Amino acid sequence: MKIPWLKEFEEGDVLSFLKTFEAAAELVGVMEPKAKLVVLGTLLRGRAKAVYDSLDGAGGKTKWETVTERLAAEFDSPVDREEALQKFRLARLPVDGDPLVLAVELTRLLRRALPNLDEESEAQLLASQFIESVPATISQQLKLVNAAQPMDISELAKVTRQLMTRTVAPVGCGKQEISNVEKKIEELEREIAAIRVNHKKNDKCYACGGTGHWKINCPTRRRRRYFRRYNECSFYPRNLGCCVSRQRGSVYESEHK
Numbered sequence: 001m002k003i004p005w006l007k008e009f010e011e012g013d014v015l016s017f018l019k020t021f022e023a024a025a026e027l028v029g030v031m032e033p034k035a036k037l038v039v040l041g042t043l044l045r046g047r048a049k050a051v052y053d054s055l056d057g058a059g060g061k062t063k064w065e066t067v068t069e070r071l072a073a074e075f076d077s078p079v080d081r082e083e084a085l086q087k088f089r090l091a092r093l094p095v096d097g098d099p100l101v102l103a104v105e106l107t108r109l110l111r112r113a114l115p116n117l118d119e120e121s122e123a124q125l126l127a128s129q130f131i132e133s134v135p136a137t138i139s140q141q142l143k144l145v146n147a148a149q150p151m152d153i154s155e156l157a158k159v160t161r162q163l164m165t166r167t168v169a170p171v172g173c174g175k176q177e178i179s180n181v182e183k184k185i186e187e188l189e190r191e192i193a194a195i196r197v198n199h200k201k202n203d204k205c206y207a208c209g210g211t212g213h214w215k216i217n218c219p220t221r222r223r224r225r226y227f228r229r230y231n232e233c234s235f236y237p238r239n240l241g242c243c244v245s246r247q248r249g250s251v252y253e254s255e256h257k
Contacts, residue, residue: 010046013084013112014075018068033064040067047074076115085113093134099160103153106130126153130160138163144188145181 006024009017021043025036044052051074055062088109093102106126110117117125130153131142138160145151145159159181205211207218 006043008043008045009048010044011048012075013108014048014071015112016108018071037062037064037067081113084109088113088129091129091133093160099134099157099164100154102133103130103157106133107153123152127151127156130156134160141185144185148184148188 006017006021021040022036025031025039030036030039041049041052041056048071051071052067055067055070088106091102091106091109093099103126106129110122110125110129114122127146127150131139131146134142141163142156142160146156151159162181205218208220210218
């Protein structure tokens, strides 16, 4: 069996790289710590290579554990954590991507950026970011499903795969469960539409009794204002020589002084 060898490492998740390196080295028969150190040195570049060379100056006394711990500490600075957090926020599912791969990548980035985060907060952040990382049409449906029944990131990945393919059932998810999820989505969409219609019907005007507008925007109220404005006596000339007053049903005229 031909085993593909690892690519060179310069920046990124050094812990994942070291874990993969140890597994590959064991498969090809590189078991001794000194031999692994020599092979590891050929794959490191940039900052990682500088850390390795600084420890390699001790000759044959350098241990495998010392090198791995130093590399892990070097790539766990605040700058590295901030970079991982930015990648976490900007992660998106490719057109032909697998939702489960996205879920694993988001989990890895979040744990690297916030290693001391509690499980509940981690689950909430992962679910929220996963929903934002998928295409918009699928994201809207996932929001409805997650609002009705909260899911973790692995369950969201399974539902996403089903929504994307519509033909292949996701792993660990039966046809009956898929049908229930789709029914919940349709029910929630109908409920939201009904809420919007009822909201419009409840916009009752207390001036005319009509619906669809409030008293402040009532058309009849605007017409009354127009009538009063153009039927008052304010349009008479101010220098009129007489003033009219009403008293006991009679009209008297007096000269203006």
